[in-house]
Amino acid sequence: xxxxxNVLYASTARPWLKYYAQKYIDQTLPTCSAFDYxxxxxxxxxxxxxxNYYGRKFTYADFIVxxxxxxxxxxxVGVKKGDIITVVSVMTPEVIYAxxxxxxxxxxxxxxxxRYSVEGIHDYxxxxxxxxxxxxxxxxERCRQAAKRTxxxxxxxLSPADSLPFPLSVxxxxxxxxxxxxxxxxxxxxxFLEGGEGQSTAxxxxxxxxxxVVVHTGGTTGSPKGVMxxxxxxxxxxxxxxxxxxxxxxxxxxxxxxxxxxAYGYACGVHLPMVLGLTVVIIPNLDPAKLGSLVLKxxxxxxxxxxAHYQQLAADxxxxxxxxxxxxxxxxxxxxxxxxxxxxxxxxxxxxxVEYPMAKGYGMTEVASAATVAAGKNxxxxxxxxxxxxxxxxxxxxxxxxxxxxxxxxxxxxxxxxTMKGYYNKPDETAMILHKHPDGRVWVxxxxxxxxxxxxxxxxxxxxxxxxxxxxxxxxxxxxxENVVSQHPAVHQCSVVGCADKxxxxxxxxxxYIVLTPAAAGVKKxxxxxxxxxxxEEELPEYVQPVAYKFVPELPMTPVGKVDYRxxxxxxxxxxx
Numbered sequence: 001x002x003x004x005x006n007v008l009y010a011s012t013a014r015p016w017l018k019y020y021a022q023k024y025i026d027q028t029l030p031t032c033s034a035f036d037y038x039x040x041x042x043x044x045x046x047x048x049x050x051x052n053y054y055g056r057k058f059t060y061a062d063f064i065v066x067x068x069x070x071x072x073x074x075x076x077v078g079v080k081k082g083d084i085i086t087v088v089s090v091m092t093p094e095v096i097y098a099x100x101x102x103x104x105x106x107x108x109x110x111x112x113x114x115r116y117s118v119e120g121i122h123d124y125x126x127x128x129x130x131x132x133x134x135x136x137x138x139x140x141e142r143c144r145q146a147a148k149r150t151x152x153x154x155x156x157x158l159s160p161a162d163s164l165p166f167p168l169s170v171x172x173x174x175x176x177x178x179x180x181x182x183x184x185x186x187x188x189x190x191x192f193l194e195g196g197e198g199q200s201t202a203x204x205x206x207x208x209x210x211x212x213v214v215v216h217t218g219g220t221t222g223s224p225k226g227v228m229x230x231x232x233x234x235x236x237x238x239x240x241x242x243x244x245x246x247x248x249x250x251x252x253x254x255x256x257x258x259x260x261x262x263a264y265g266y267a268c269g270v271h272l273p274m275v276l277g278l279t280v281v282i283i284p285n286l287d288p289a290k291l292g293s294l295v296l297k298x299x300x301x302x303x304x305x306x307x308a309h310y311q312q313l314a315a316d317x318x319x320x321x322x323x324x325x326x327x328x329x330x331x332x333x334x335x336x337x338x339x340x341x342x343x344x345x346x347x348x349x350x351x352x353x354v355e356y357p358m359a360k361g362y363g364m365t366e367v368a369s370a371a372t373v374a375a376g377k378n379x380x381x382x383x384x385x386x387x388x389x390x391x392x393x394x395x396x397x398x399x400x401x402x403x404x405x406x407x408x409x410x411x412x413x414x415x416x417x418x419t420m421k422g423y424y425n426k427p428d429e430t431a432m433i434l435h436k437h438p439d440g441r442v443w444v445x446x447x448x449x450x451x452x453x454x455x456x457x458x459x460x461x462x463x464x465x466x467x468x469x470x471x472x473x474x475x476x477x478x479x480x481x482e483n484v485v486s487q488h489p490a491v492h493q494c495s496v497v498g499c500a501d502k503x504x505x506x507x508x509x510x511x512x513y514i515v516l517t518p519a520a521a522g523v524k525k526x527x528x529x530x531x532x533x534x535x536x537e538e539e540l541p542e543y544v545q546p547v548a549y550k551f552v553p554e555l556p557m558t559p560v561g562k563v564d565y566r567x568x569x570x571x572x573x574x575x576x577x
Contacts, residue, residue, distance in 0.1 A: 008406045008454075010394035011415075011439065015406070016386035016456025019378050024243035024389045029417050032206050034234045035100040038274045039064060048251065049279040052298070053093050056165040057279075066093070070101035073196030077154050077187070079132060081106030081204050084214065086130040086152075088112045088121060088143055090284040091260045093163040094189055096270055098134060099260075103212050103231065106204035110214045110226070111261040114139045115559050121146035127226060128214060128424060134158065140180045155186045160284060162189050208232055214424050215263050217365040226424030229263060233368040236417035237267045238275035240388040247329045247356075247376050248302065250277035255300035257286045257309065262560055264334055264369040267418075268304045278302065288561070292316030301328040306561040307337035307345075310358055311493060314348035315518070324352035329375055331359035335562040336460060336479055338494065339382050340486025360384050362460055366433060366444050367391075368418040372458045382483070383457040384450075391416030392441070393458055395451050401437040409451045409461065413443040420444075449477065466565060468498040471507025474543040481510055481546055484539050485532055490520035493555055497569045499547065499577060509547040511577060513568055515554055525551055548577030 008015075017025055030037055042048070046061040058066070079085065085102055087109050089095050102109050110128045112121055114136055121143060125133065134156045135143040147155065161172040187195065211228035241248065254273040258265035273280050281298050291313050295303075310332055313319065327349065337345075337360065346357040359375035362384035371393055374385030387393040395410035396403050404410040419442060422430035436442050447464040462477040469475055478496035485494045493515040498508035512532075516523065529549050536545055550572075556564040
């Protein structure tokens with residue numbers, strides 16, 4: 001029996017620190033802008049490749065020159081310290097330059113998904129009162145309509161071809177002619193840069209309170225919110241990843257497949273690799289079916305994606321007989337992965353001569369994407385890793401500041417240097433998620449349920465939004481069922497959502513969606529369901545048993561590659577169970 005004298009709490013015991021070298025435990029956060037941090041870390045590597053865009057390489061020296069040109073051009077169109085610029089685009093070199101250039105002059109990027117409707121883009125422009133809009137030419141017409149009834153005065157238009165190698169640029173323009181009828185307030189990127197001649201490229205003084213970006217998220221309550229991330233947020237992510245010095249070496253390639261309008265895309269896909277001296281291979285708009293071909297073409301040692309990306313890679317026939325020993329650290333974040341799917345991916349990696357299993361992580365936009373990491377040898381099946389070296393993660397009684405002992409389930413809370421400044425213009429909602437506890441630290445209340453083991457590894461039971469609560473009050477974590485069902489050899493992917501309880505006015509029941517492996521295409525589904533029911537009956541309590549199973553050719557995905565759970569719930573009909 002545990003006594004009060006030997007109860008251990010994660011925030012004070014910090015058992016994960018045994019995995020880190022002392023020099024990383026003692027490190028202090030750099031007091032400089034995100035742009036300055038990249039420059040400082042690569043001052044002796046200016047001739048090395050920073051970006052690779054369809055074969056065209058930009059050195060760190062090129063990068064610095066292009067950022068300063070962009071900063072001068074922003075000043076040329078009247079951007080001042082404190083202004084917010086809306087960007088509607090996929091990842092391109094210009095969007096990367098714009099991020100660091102805005103940071104240099106003390107402005108902020110408001111990052112918007114180019115897939116949004118006219119109304120959605122309009123709302124996000126209006127929310128931050130942008131006067132300048134940067135957008136892709138292919139979404140210009142929607143952006144033009146969205147900018148009506150806002151204070152947008154000037155529009156800068158990008159083409160995906162602006163930084164392509166010359167032959168590819170010509171080919172792109174021939175096959176994708178620009179038929180937009182541009183208004184007089186539009187500048188193309190080249191014109192925009194020319195307007196910066198004679199403008200200052202001097203950096204604004206470092207301001208720890210300056211927000212680099214506003215990134216939009218549904219957060220824990222589901223209502224859209226603009227997350228303000230600072231220089232410190234981005235620098236803290238990059239600095240803490242430097243502690244994994246056996247995994248990251250200067251000169252490696254990181255293939256960026258995540259979009260710029262999520263924190264994960266910029267923090268882990270751009271700033272982290274550039275601070276660490278890697279080459280960022282830019283993939284602006286990933287077609288998951290082509291992931292295997294891209295991996296073989298560029299041979300990136302590092303990649304950050306979501307679990308579905310790696311399941312796709314493991315099933316890709318193009319890579320089945322290839323040597324993938326160049327892979328050093330392929331990481332999955334942004335969504336949970338079942339034990340069965342994790343096992344499948346790791347077996348695939350091991351059979352293709354990859355040294356380490358798939359890396360995993362856990363975090364949220366409000367902490368600039370990452371709080372825990374399972375990578376290299378520091379990895380446990382089912383875990384999302386250990387807290388990063390200067391970050392605390394612990395379980396608390398939901399909605400309170402009462403910390404629970406190591407091993408007990410509760411609401412996972414995060415405290416660390418990457419924490420957001422707050423939600424844009426939403427102090428009440430900020431106060432709902434950021435709490436100052438009696439220990440003096442500010443903790444982010446994630447709304448997720450999980451626990452920490454004696455070694456400091458974090459386990460995520462469920463996003464609270466996915467929690468299924470039965471009529472009798474019993475709580476069903478989807479991961480409990482997914483971890484069992486996914487281990488059947490015929491199951492390629494599975495996802496558990498809640499459906500209405502036909503026998504009770506209130507409450508929901510677990511419903512399982514299944515994607516079969518190609519080899520199981522001809523399997524008798526009734527027999528398979530019987531086997532799955534038996535597995536669940538043997539391994540799970542009675543109240544956790546699924547009410548039904550449904551086979552689908554594929555799971556619907558959100559634009560960033562996560563399973564679209566809401567759509568799955570909507571597609572359940574009374575005939576399904």
